[in-house]
Amino acid sequence: xxxxxxxxxxxxxxxxxxxxxxxxxxxxxxxxxxxxxxxxxxxxxxxxxxxxxxxxxxxxxxxxxxxxxxxxxxxxxxxxxxxxxxxxxxxxxxxxxxxxxxxxxxxxxxxxxxxxxx
Numbered sequence: 001x002x003x004x005x006x007x008x009x010x011x012x013x014x015x016x017x018x019x020x021x022x023x024x025x026x027x028x029x030x031x032x033x034x035x036x037x038x039x040x041x042x043x044x045x046x047x048x049x050x051x052x053x054x055x056x057x058x059x060x061x062x063x064x065x066x067x068x069x070x071x072x073x074x075x076x077x078x079x080x081x082x083x084x085x086x087x088x089x090x091x092x093x094x095x096x097x098x099x100x101x102x103x104x105x106x107x108x109x110x111x112x113x114x115x116x117x118x
Contacts, residue, residue: 019043066110074103 026039062068077100084092 015047019047063114064110064112065115066113067107070103070107070110074100074107077103 022043023040026036077096081093081096081100084096
């Protein structure tokens with residue numbers, strides 16, 4: 001079962017809590033709307049970095065898509081391997097190990113193959 005409370009949730013909660021505290025304090029001492037607007041704009045720019053919105057709005061352009069897909073499959077196999085090793089299922093460990101070797105062979109074959117997406 002996956003926990004609701006994780007590192008990402010904590011980071012977001014702390015960032016949001018900081019914004020709320022800054023805004024409340026600013027609203028108590030700022031007399032002009034331009035002061036509040038300037039502080040709010042600064043906070044929003046800061047949060048764009050904290051929440052990683054820049055990478056979501058402008059994603060990194062990947063060129064080696066087939067290699068990336070195979071690496072993602074390999075990571076899934078690593079998770080499988082660990083799960084089988086924890087449960088003590090040696091047959092499945094051996095089977096997953098063979099699949100990992102096949103995956104490495106596929107990685108070698110698709111390395112440096114450019115497949116750009118738009």
